[in-house]
Amino acid sequence: MKENIRDKTAQNGETAQCACPIISSKDFNFYYGTTMGVKNITMNINPCSVTAIIGPSGCGKSTFLRSINRMNDLIPGVWTEGKLVVDGQDIYDKRVNLVNLRQQVGMVFQKPNPFPKSIFDNVAYGPRLQGITQRTALDEVIEQSLKASALWEEVKDNLRKSALALSGGQQQRLCIARALATRPRVLLMDEPCSALDPLATGKIEDLINQLKNDYTIVIVTHNMQQAARVSETTAFFCLGELIEYDLTSKIFENPSNKKTEDYITGRFG
Amino acid sequence: MRPGIRIAIDKIFTVVAGASVVCLCLVLAGVLGPMLWRGGSAVAFKGTVEFRKMQLVLFGRGDEDKIAAESRQAEIARAKIYSTIEKFKGGIDSEALIDKAKQIYRQFGNDLRQTDRTAEEVAELRSVTRQIRDRLESAFASSNAAEVNESLAYVLNFKDDPRFKNTSAAGLIGLAEQYSKDIHGINLAERQRYYQEIRQVEDILTELLGPAPGTATPALMMNRFGATRWDLAQKLLGQLCWYEEWIKQGPGQPMVKRLTPRSQRFAGTEIEGLFIYIQKNLPEMLKPKPTFYWQYFIDDSTPGHYFGGVGPEILGTLLLTILAMLFVVPFGVISAAYLVECASDNLVIRIIRMSINTLAGVPSIVFGLFGLAFFVLFFLPLFGAPSKGCILAASMTLAVLTLPVMIRASEEAIRAVPQTYKEASLALGASRFRTFVKVTLPAALPGILTGVILSLSRVAGETAPVLFTGAVALGPVPKSIFDPTRTLSYGSYDMAVGDKLAAMVPHNQFGMVVTLVLLILCLNTVAIILRSRMFKKLAGH
Numbered sequence: 001m002k003e004n005i006r007d008k009t010a011q012n013g014e015t016a017q018c019a020c021p022i023i024s025s026k027d028f029n030f031y032y033g034t035t036m037g038v039k040n041i042t043m044n045i046n047p048c049s050v051t052a053i054i055g056p057s058g059c060g061k062s063t064f065l066r067s068i069n070r071m072n073d074l075i076p077g078v079w080t081e082g083k084l085v086v087d088g089q090d091i092y093d094k095r096v097n098l099v100n101l102r103q104q105v106g107m108v109f110q111k112p113n114p115f116p117k118s119i120f121d122n123v124a125y126g127p128r129l130q131g132i133t134q135r136t137a138l139d140e141v142i143e144q145s146l147k148a149s150a151l152w153e154e155v156k157d158n159l160r161k162s163a164l165a166l167s168g169g170q171q172q173r174l175c176i177a178r179a180l181a182t183r184p185r186v187l188l189m190d191e192p193c194s195a196l197d198p199l200a201t202g203k204i205e206d207l208i209n210q211l212k213n214d215y216t217i218v219i220v221t222h223n224m225q226q227a228a229r230v231s232e233t234t235a236f237f238c239l240g241e242l243i244e245y246d247l248t249s250k251i252f253e254n255p256s257n258k259k260t261e262d263y264i265t266g267r268f269g
Numbered sequence: 270m271r272p273g274i275r276i277a278i279d280k281i282f283t284v285v286a287g288a289s290v291v292c293l294c295l296v297l298a299g300v301l302g303p304m305l306w307r308g309g310s311a312v313a314f315k316g317t318v319e320f321r322k323m324q325l326v327l328f329g330r331g332d333e334d335k336i337a338a339e340s341r342q343a344e345i346a347r348a349k350i351y352s353t354i355e356k357f358k359g360g361i362d363s364e365a366l367i368d369k370a371k372q373i374y375r376q377f378g379n380d381l382r383q384t385d386r387t388a389e390e391v392a393e394l395r396s397v398t399r400q401i402r403d404r405l406e407s408a409f410a411s412s413n414a415a416e417v418n419e420s421l422a423y424v425l426n427f428k429d430d431p432r433f434k435n436t437s438a439a440g441l442i443g444l445a446e447q448y449s450k451d452i453h454g455i456n457l458a459e460r461q462r463y464y465q466e467i468r469q470v471e472d473i474l475t476e477l478l479g480p481a482p483g484t485a486t487p488a489l490m491m492n493r494f495g496a497t498r499w500d501l502a503q504k505l506l507g508q509l510c511w512y513e514e515w516i517k518q519g520p521g522q523p524m525v526k527r528l529t530p531r532s533q534r535f536a537g538t539e540i541e542g543l544f545i546y547i548q549k550n551l552p553e554m555l556k557p558k559p560t561f562y563w564q565y566f567i568d569d570s571t572p573g574h575y576f577g578g579v580g581p582e583i584l585g586t587l588l589l590t591i592l593a594m595l596f597v598v599p600f601g602v603i604s605a606a607y608l609v610e611c612a613s614d615n616l617v618i619r620i621i622r623m624s625i626n627t628l629a630g631v632p633s634i635v636f637g638l639f640g641l642a643f644f645v646l647f648f649l650p651l652f653g654a655p656s657k658g659c660i661l662a663a664s665m666t667l668a669v670l671t672l673p674v675m676i677r678a679s680e681e682a683i684r685a686v687p688q689t690y691k692e693a694s695l696a697l698g699a700s701r702f703r704t705f706v707k708v709t710l711p712a713a714l715p716g717i718l719t720g721v722i723l724s725l726s727r728v729a730g731e732t733a734p735v736l737f738t739g740a741v742a743l744g745p746v747p748k749s750i751f752d753p754t755r756t757l758s759y760g761s762y763d764m765a766v767g768d769k770l771a772a773m774v775p776h777n778q779f780g781m782v783v784t785l786v787l788l789i790l791c792l793n794t795v796a797i798i799l800r801s802r803m804f805k806k807l808a809g810h
């Protein structure tokens with residue numbers, strides 16, 4: 001199934017839009033009380049792809065990203081307009097199960113935020129929420145997740161060690177492993193490398209390249225080279241609006257919007 | 270600013286800061302030092318043979334034979350005191366002597382009825398003995414030496430009278446003989462005063478050495494042993510050797526105390542030398558020995574804090590404190606969780622917050638009265654429990670007292686948990702409740718423990734809230750939480766207001782206070798160790 005979609009996308013070629021997107025927003029508006037977060041966002045994101053969101057600070061990248069798993073709900077007084085569909089379900093529908101949604105749509109934050117618990121307990125947190133308590137099953141999930149996040153070799157001998165004893169890069173990969181352990185379909189990353197050194201950043205980027213085979217990844221980044229390196233499609237946000245959304249190569253080489261070009265070439269932002 | 274000035278200001282700041290720390294330490298040492306020193310004397314002191322006897326009798330501690338041998342030695346040294354006083358008293362206790370004379374006379378009358386004498390003979394003997402008795406009585410009561418001698422001479426005339434040979438009436442003549450010997454050297458005019466003061470001396474001696482040999486075992490336990498501690502013995506020795514009197518100076522002026530040596534009060538009698546003897550030989554009589562009485566912390570105090578230790582007080586304090594913590598910690602944490610995680614910032618919540626802050630400043634006696642009115646009189650009967658002060662009511666009152674502290678500390682601790690932890694948990698699909706229980710609470714635990722430490726110290730030391738709700742000064746060890754208990758704080762308060770006892774057992778009052786301080790220190794140490802463990806775990810070491 002996944003392969004099919006990928007093939008189709010490849011056949012469609014230039015266009016970033018695809019026939020059966022996993023995330024699809026239509027005229028989506030987000031308000032922090034009276035101030036607007038993002039407006040009129042209409043974009044479709046393909047399954048098993050990496051989409052980068054770029055744009056100047058305060059333009060609503062995080063707002064949009066956090067709308068996808070409704071993390072913005074924590075802020076009092078927020079409300080939305082329009083449609084945001086994930087995996088065929090309107091997530092701002094009243095009946096939507098937040099727990100399921102968030103297990104479907106994992107998130108990695110700007111600053112590595114492992115719990116002050118052991119590595120094992122960190123990764124096991126999600127599976128335990130899903131009711132997996134059997135030791136063997138947990139062990140399996142944890143090994144898989146840590147292998148998927150390329151951390152297994154480094155920590156396999158001391159899973160009982162506190163997660164806070166890891167380095168920043170390792171912590172971030174642990175957070176990715178933790179998110180992967182709930183077996184999500186989508187992984188949201190909000191500037192996952194901005195608190196990391198170049199070496200750790202490189203490792204995370206390699207990881208993203210591996211993960212895109214199985215997961216849909218949406219990544220917010222300030223680093224243009226990073227967006228160019230890891231993503232297939234790129235969305236450029238400015239002042240709460242989606243200015244341009246296209247294949248990454250097109251955005252960086254031949255943007256159709258003037259603002260995009262200015263931003264890419266560093267003339268504003 | 271010029272660098273020179275900046276350096277100077279820096280230096281001054283360092284010096285001032287250092288000085289203030291030194292001041293603080295000095296104040297602490299000044300407060301705690303004497304307290305520890307005096308309280309320490311409850312445990313480490315010079316114990317007398319009376320102490321060891323008491324330990325043997327009340328707690329079954331010590332080597333019976335050794336103590337018996339020791340007290341025999343002590344009794345040998347003491348014997349002289351009792352014989353001297355006995356002799357001296359023989360000459361001055363008029364009432365006892367008169368009673369004795371009357372008794373002998375009555376006995377003689379009874380004896381006469383059983384003999385085979387004629388009625389006239391009996392009548393005559395009776396009238397003669399009555400005369401003898403009357404003269405004796407007048408001799409005993411009089412303070413005029415000439416009169417006394419005349420009366421005694423009259424009585425002694427009958428010494429060789431064959432009618433009295435081998436009869437009970439001979440006792441009367443014996444009395445006269447004894448008395449004329451006893452009053453030798455006594456100023457008869459002072460007899461009344463001697464009589465009172467020798468009674469005083471005897472009382473002090475009972476406190477110092479225990480009941481005199483041959484007297485009945487006193488009913489009160491506290492009178493059964495002499496001074497158990499050498500420092501108390503020294504104090505009593507002072508009272509024994511110095512006669513205290515309060516002299517009026519004139520109208521409207523305070524009275525002044527005057528001390529005169531007691532030997533001077535008994536000048537010219539055989540008692541005069543007794544005081545020097547006691548002073549010299551007191552160590553032989555009491556055999557003081559350095560004693561380390563660690564059982565002070567576990568022993569019951571049998572007759573109201575006079576002997577023994579503070580075991581039940583420690584137990585009661587611990588029980589109250591721990592029970593209060595069991596009530597206040599869940600309550601405080603849940604309230605704080607609500608205030609932080611759920612409550613929006615509306616008027617009601619603001620009023621609740623203000624109430625909590627106000628509650629923190631309410632005097633503790635108010636909580637005591639509240640506890641009496643609510644828990645003791647209302648809440649307990651509601652569940653069929655007897656409406657009297659008890660551990661349960663007291664600990665609940667203490668819990669209410671410290672609730673504001675607990676809530677505020679927990680609130681701060683919960684607020685201090687990084688938002689990112691909560692976000693991470695929520696992003697993994699956890700509910701808010703689960704996030705709180707699994708992530709926020711564990712991360713907030715060290716801060717909550719800080720609240721526990723603050724509450725603990727407050728609760729363990731409070732007196733007023735337990736005053737009406739469950740503390741007693743004396744009483745049995747509680748069997749359930751529906752019994753009242755003794756506590757260290759209330760015990761020391763009670764002793765402080767019960768002046769006689771406090772004066773008799775100063776070590777106990779300070780001992781209780783120091784025990785309380787040490788207990789709080791121990792509890793806090795445990796909590797602090799726990800907290801640092803948690804901190805370490807949270808920090809990932």
Ligand SMILES: Nc1ncnc2c1ncn2[C@@H]1O[C@H](COP(=O)(O)OP(=O)(O)O)[C@@H](O)[C@H]1O
Nearest residue numbers: 032036037056057058059060061062063064075
């Ligand atoms: N919690 C909030 N409450 C109100 N306004 C917010 C909040 N978070 C973000 N905003 C506003 O929404 C806009 C978009 O923010 P954000 O999505 O964080 O931008 P960025 O692209 O830098 O991630 C900004 O103007 C910001 O001021």
Ligand SMILES: [Mg+2]
Nearest residue numbers: 061062063190
């Ligand atoms: Mg952002």
